[in-house]
Amino acid sequence: MQLGLVPLLILLFCFIISISSAEFSGKVGVNYGQLGNNLPSPSESVKLIQTLKAKRVKIYDANPKILKALQNTDLQVSIMVPNELINNISSNQTLADQWVRSNVVPFYPHTLIRYLLVGNEILSAPDKSIWFNLVPAMRKIKHALKTHGITKVKVGTPSAMDVLESSFPPSNGTFRSDISGSVIKPMLKFLFKTKSFFFIDVYTYFPWSSDPTNIDLGYALLEPTNVTYTDPVSGLTYHNLFDQMVDALIFAMKRLGYPDIRVWIAETGWPSGGDYDQIGANIHNAAIYNRNVIKKFTAKPPVGTPARPGVVLPSFIFALYNENTKPGPSTERNFGLLYPNGSNVYQIDLTGRMPESEFKALPPATNNKPYPGPIWCLAKKGANKTAVAEALSYACSQGNKTCDPIQPGGKCFKPNSLAQHASYAFSAYWAQFRKAGGSCNFGGLAVQTIKDPSYGSCKFPGAKL
Ligand SMILES: *[C@@H]1O[C@H](CO)[C@@H](O)[C@H](O)[C@H]1NC(C)=O
Ligand SMILES: *[C@@H]1O[C@H](CO)[C@@H](O)[C@H](O)[C@H]1NC(C)=O
Ligand SMILES: *[C@@H]1O[C@H](CO)[C@@H](O)[C@H](O)[C@H]1NC(C)=O
Ligand SMILES: *[C@@H]1O[C@H](CO)[C@@H](O)[C@H](O)[C@H]1NC(C)=O
Ligand SMILES: *[C@@H]1O[C@H](CO)[C@@H](O)[C@H](O)[C@H]1NC(C)=O
Ligand SMILES: *[C@@H]1O[C@H](CO)[C@@H](O)[C@H](O)[C@H]1NC(C)=O
Ligand SMILES: *[C@@H]1O[C@H](CO)[C@@H](O)[C@H](O)[C@H]1NC(C)=O
Numbered sequence: 001m002q003l004g005l006v007p008l009l010i011l012l013f014c015f016i017i018s019i020s021s022a023e024f025s026g027k028v029g030v031n032y033g034q035l036g037n038n039l040p041s042p043s044e045s046v047k048l049i050q051t052l053k054a055k056r057v058k059i060y061d062a063n064p065k066i067l068k069a070l071q072n073t074d075l076q077v078s079i080m081v082p083n084e085l086i087n088n089i090s091s092n093q094t095l096a097d098q099w100v101r102s103n104v105v106p107f108y109p110h111t112l113i114r115y116l117l118v119g120n121e122i123l124s125a126p127d128k129s130i131w132f133n134l135v136p137a138m139r140k141i142k143h144a145l146k147t148h149g150i151t152k153v154k155v156g157t158p159s160a161m162d163v164l165e166s167s168f169p170p171s172n173g174t175f176r177s178d179i180s181g182s183v184i185k186p187m188l189k190f191l192f193k194t195k196s197f198f199f200i201d202v203y204t205y206f207p208w209s210s211d212p213t214n215i216d217l218g219y220a221l222l223e224p225t226n227v228t229y230t231d232p233v234s235g236l237t238y239h240n241l242f243d244q245m246v247d248a249l250i251f252a253m254k255r256l257g258y259p260d261i262r263v264w265i266a267e268t269g270w271p272s273g274g275d276y277d278q279i280g281a282n283i284h285n286a287a288i289y290n291r292n293v294i295k296k297f298t299a300k301p302p303v304g305t306p307a308r309p310g311v312v313l314p315s316f317i318f319a320l321y322n323e324n325t326k327p328g329p330s331t332e333r334n335f336g337l338l339y340p341n342g343s344n345v346y347q348i349d350l351t352g353r354m355p356e357s358e359f360k361a362l363p364p365a366t367n368n369k370p371y372p373g374p375i376w377c378l379a380k381k382g383a384n385k386t387a388v389a390e391a392l393s394y395a396c397s398q399g400n401k402t403c404d405p406i407q408p409g410g411k412c413f414k415p416n417s418l419a420q421h422a423s424y425a426f427s428a429y430w431a432q433f434r435k436a437g438g439s440c441n442f443g444g445l446a447v448q449t450i451k452d453p454s455y456g457s458c459k460f461p462g463a464k465l
Pocket of ligand 6 (some may be wrong): 058384385386390
């Protein structure tokens with residue numbers, strides 16, 4: 001009897017372990033951003049999320065239409081307190097209670113709300129005053145949940161990698177000194193006490209694209225390459241950039257006395273398109289990255305990272321859709337797994353079970369080397385005229401003789417139109433400043449072209465590498 005009991009206990013123990021790891025492994029979620037004016041309705045979106053076989057969904061607000069569409073599905077849901085409310089909530093428990101009462105209570109538990117994120121990338125916001133209100137707001141939201149008898153919902157906040165001032169080598173991971181003691185330390189204490197997660201946005205695309213000569217593309221795409229990096233202090237060996245970035249965070253938390261806080265990948269992904277000067281943003285790389293990272297997230301047993309081998313990394317892929325109203329460079333509008341019409345940008349299986357060989361061949365990557373130019377920078381058709389005029393005079397005030405040819409009598413003065421002059425000025429500005437990090441953006445008023453807009457004796461300067 002005695003002898004029989006031991007294997008039974010072991011069996012039972014293994015069973016419990018496999019249940020609890022199954023709870024996290026194999027469950028990749030998706031970020032459902034809504035910054036588009038052409039996106040499917042919430043109920044259609046929920047169907048698409050299910051077709052993608054996502055098990056979790058994260059939204060950037062608490063849109064009641066979406067929460068209603070998610071009712072009685074098996075999708076676990078992460079909702080968000082908007083950034084604008086953090087300052088007020090941080091000093092007003094009544095307001096926190098009210099927010100939970102009107103945004104969580106009506107949908108809980110029939111919508112599986114499990115994560116409540118307070119703000120988005122708050123510690124990257126230029127306005128510092130909000131940084132110091134973040135943790136007080138998180139505490140008040142947690143308290144409000146408790147008041148309403150909701151204990152299953154974890155409270156956190158997603159951060160960008162710029163919360164670290166050093167991430168290399170990973171063992172040197174260190175939080176920024178302007179937030180380390182005042183914000184991060186109390187936050188880690190809160191996350192530890194409430195058994196929550198450190199939510200982090202991890203994009204290998206950004207470090208790689210800003211330094212593609214020194215960082216191997218395959219290493220950034222989690223491809224099986226021969227490239228490895230061994231951290232001289234920890235002795236840990238890395239096979240991809242993603243693990244390096246996550247471990248930098250883990251070492252930074254450890255440095256502040258919290259070695260065990262779980263990490264949640266709040267966003268990760270790769271753009272399938274971008275501007276001419278945005279290297280490596282293509283369907284090929286986006287498909288490879290997301291398939292590889294999903295394989296990693298869903299591996300059984302879990303792989304973890306060199307600093308935390310075997311530990312599950314729960315995750316949300318960014319993003320469900322290409323979102324056409326996001327500001328910034330074109331890559332920002334091309335992170336979607338789906339086009340706004342609901343069709344796939346490339347085949348993807350969020351369960352990670354589909355063998356590589358069953359995917360159709362991908363289009364070749366055509367921009368994995370920097371585009372040498374020339375590229376011209378034009379004023380967008382239909383852009384706000386007042387704003388274009390302001391941008392025009394800014395561009396002309398920069399550099400050397402930037403706008404001489406569009407002065408009366410100059411070779412590009414005619415046609416004397418605002419759009420034409422602005423396009424000349426944007427191109428002339430960018431041709432001088434691209435190498436120094438200048439961009440063809442002008443607050444979203446500009447667009448790149450590789451078709452030479454010159455005419456007659458009017459020659460538009462083009463930006464070159
Ligand atoms: C914050 O509170 C102040 C004072 O009560 C109020 O005027 C303001 O509108 C509130 N801000 C937001 C975003 O609700
Ligand atoms: C706190 O929020 C409540 C609810 O919005 C509001 O009525 C009250 O005036 C706020 N208190 C302070 C001190 O701003
Ligand atoms: C380690 O991080 C500190 C700042 O936190 C930085 O000053 C130092 O240069 C880093 N060390 C290395 C080897 O990069
Ligand atoms: C890795 O190295 C081996 C031996 O040097 C070589 O045969 C192989 O092609 C390399 N693999 C990759 C992906 O570079
Ligand atoms: C959906 O949109 C994409 C991108 O605009 C396009 O290539 C594709 O043909 C469209 N699919 C359908 C079914 O309309
Ligand atoms: C156009 O731009 C100007 C200046 O930037 C701004 O004040 C104005 O509100 C804008 N108009 C519209 C319709 O967006
Ligand atoms: C403008 O011309 C001056 C003098 O020739 C030169 O020193 C400066 O670097 C130039 N500036 C730009 C932006 O080309």
